[in-house]
Amino acid sequence: MPNYEKLTENLTRRGYTVRRFPTARQAADYLDSVIDQTSVAFGGSVTLDQLDLYPRLSAHNRCLWHWKGDDRMDGMQTEVYLSSVNGLAETGELINIDGAGNRVASTLFGHKRVYFVVGANKIAPDYDAALWRARNIAAPKNAQRLKRKTPCAVKGDRCYDCSSPERICRELVVLWNKPMGVDTMEIVLIDQDLGM
Template identity: 50%
Template sequence: MNIEKTIKSLERNRFKVTYFEQAEDAAKYLDQAIDGKVVGFGDSITMKSMKLYERLSAHNEVHDPNQSTDNDEFLEIAMKCLDTEIYLTSVNAMSETGEMVNIDGTGNRVAASLFGHKKVYFVVTTSKIEESLEKAIWRARNVAGPKNAMKYNLRTPCVAKGGDRCYNCGSPDRICNTMNIYMKKMNDIDEVEVVLINDELGF
């Protein structure tokens, strides 16, 4: 894993990058940078570990589908996240060549990361960096996907097999329904910032 190469590659792809050795420092940075805004969240164990909802909701209007109590409320909040000023999420994998990969089941996380905001933050740990795009895709499918399915205790082959790999299943519970590769910053978002943390939070 070459962190310096990854940062330079991301910057060539028009992503702003801020790097932190500690998750707490990254959380403080985001807490200071985002103030008095309407904010949307995408599902992220990394962000949960950093308690970003608790921090940011103290002085921002934060919409987080994970705060919902049922599926209808989840979808209602997810819709609000599509046009917030600021959107925060993570990715399942990143390559040293500067691409990021996300797999989604409902589509709200990927959809909201592509359009409709003044700024998007990707909060990502260095543990998700792979040497190439091909290896990043493999990681997203065979590491992050099964672990996310296990998190929700879904009825899929990857969960039944202990999360060993993706089985490209046809289960109704499947959450690997779409895959997005972020190759460059999207044109109509003012700024996309990768907050890169040298830690092993999330999947």
């Protein structure tokens, strides 16, 4: 069980708003209520897919998601951006690894409101453990999901820091604090295992 008290304290100190929900359903209900009549882009995220947010938010917002066929570039200038993380440290660092870079770029700049939706499995005690998780658990699982010809996808046990042309890990972004240009950055914690 993550130390939610420590995590919330550290995230708040770093400028984030923190909300916690027992179930994915309750978190989805919350996001559906606060994101209304605006433009929303989705980062590639199994967690967001599991929450079934795209059809729900599309009913009353303009939603863009490259997983649904929209162009990545069109999602760079929406009011709201949704993502998850590959690792979240109880000390407050948010860690994401990306391939194309649109997801990590959007968590840094260009959107007024950013929501990170994070299952309990993404939380690690400190920065080193969260980075280890992002590299050795999340990335190999994503490589397997994408059916990449990489050593991690074949063996499924850890990162091999590969030189494969199909390597999915090309950028690492660590958020230390809420970026200056973003009005609101919320961490939506869910007491369930979600995503990779």
